Amino acid sequence: MRKNFIPILVAFIITFQVNAxxxxxxxxxxxxxxxxxxxxxxxxxxxxxxxxxxxxxxxxxxxxxxxxxxxxxxxxxxxxxxxxxxxxxxxxxxxxxxxxxxxxxxxxxxxxxxxxxxxxxxxxxxxxxxxxxxxxxxxxxxxxxxxxxxxxxxxxxxxxxxxxxxxxxxxxxxxxxxxYQIVTAVDNILKTKGLKGFNKNKKQIFKKYKDNLKSISELNTYAHILFTTDRKKEAIEVLKFNTKLFPKEPRTYSSLANKFYVNGDIKKALKLYKKALKLDPKNEQIQKNIATLKSN
Structure with a gap:
């Protein structure tokens, strides 16, 4: 009994030290x-x-x-x-x-x-x-x-x-x-009803929250978290939705383009970068992104 106790005690001490x-x-x-x-x-x-x-x-x-x-x-x-x-x-x-x-x-x-x-x-x-x-x-x-x-x-x-x-x-x-109530609403729908439920409820979400949004970053940041945690399809759909909420903001299109580029969809990425550039013609980063894609 005593022989078994010592290894157990040592294991407990080591575990405690690791946790600490x-x-x-x-x-x-x-x-x-x-x-x-x-x-x-x-x-x-x-x-x-x-x-x-x-x-x-x-x-x-x-x-x-x-x-x-x-x-x-x-x-x-x-x-x-x-x-x-x-x-x-x-x-x-x-x-x-x-x-x-x-x-x-x-x-x-x-x-x-x-x-x-x-x-x-x-x-x-x-x-x-x-x-x-x-x-x-x-x-x-x-x-x-x-x-x-x-x-x-x-x-x-x-x-x-x-x-x-x-x-x-x-x-x-x-x-x-x-x-960030819109993020809470979108996340709840994605968790409970999936992408189909989100697409079905887009109009309702748009109507409820569009006048209370402070910036494109509310959903942009959320979509980035989705993307980096392997929920890429959901991230892209959320960013698409963000372009509807902020159709005159170039960053909504460039953010979506970035995700398509990472996914290897060069054609869609290029199209979106061009949309962003029309809204912000002097943006050097967007110009560089377009040149890079065209050279591939």
Whole structure:
């Protein structure tokens, strides 16, 4: 019995050490500036390469004490998962505020999971263990609230009002609508009804959201995530839809052309680049892309 116990104990210690070592992993190779990747905690954000922005933005933010006090009791029944990028301007601005609000609300920090995602093109907004898989992480930071293991709501990129006010809504009436609602709608349809369902509902989506869109990047960024996670057909259909939402924006056509080019469909890519160039005749990059395709 004693002989078996020692190997088990050693295995447990090694496993614990490996798990501990994976927290706050810092990437320094093949990048201009270091960044954290995978599961992290506050101590990682207070490290030498991140404390300049984390500490300043944390100290500068003054939460509304009456709201943090009001949400404290109910918030404890939730778990929270935060996806962020230590390379991302929005994350640098917003994440320190979120920490300040959660701490002011006496939120049990062991119920907070923080995942830092990659900035590299082949793993863009992904983590090594792919905690983001299936969660529609198209922008960062994204703060997901769970209750009894089910997602209740999320804050996307930045609060609509403030973290205190947004969280108060989520843990009370929960009629909160995060930023980028068109992305949420499209993603839900693709997951539940597939491409056929998306194509069937395009007119309805167009009518509902076209007047509330701020820029082409709302769906552009989402489509890029789809493309880099091997959902290429869906990505292309979303980008096609974006050209209908923004028919006078050259970048919608060049973005779609880029994806066709990567897929090896030179003819369609060239046609779309030409459309983009008509809208932006002085764009040197589009001119270069067309010349490259013609020379192939």
């Amino acid at each position: 070592q994976t927290l706050n992993t810092e990437i320094t190779e093949n990048t201009k500036t270091p960044y954290l990747l995978g599961k992290i905690d506050k101590s990682g954000l207070e490290g030498d390469n991140y404390k300049s922005w984390f500490t300043k933005n944390y100290n500068d933010y003054k939460p509304n004490a009456s709201i943090t006090s009001a949400i404290s009791s109910e918030l404890k029944s939730y778990t929270i998962t935060l996806f962020m990028g230590t390379w991302c301007g929005d994350s640098k601005r917003e994440v320190p505020k979120l920490y300040k609000v959660l701490e002011a609300s006496n939120f049990p920090m062991e119920q907070l999971t923080v995942v830092a995602v990659s900035r590299q093109p082949d793993l863009y907004k992904q983590s090594p263990q792919h905690e983001e898989a299936g969660l529609n992480i198209h922008r960062v930071p994204i703060v997901i609230f769970y209750k009894n293991g089910k997602e209740v709501n999320r804050i996307v990129e930045h609060p609509v009002n403030s973290f205190e006010e947004d969280i108060e809504n989520i843990v009370t009436v929960n009629n909160y609508k995060s930023n």
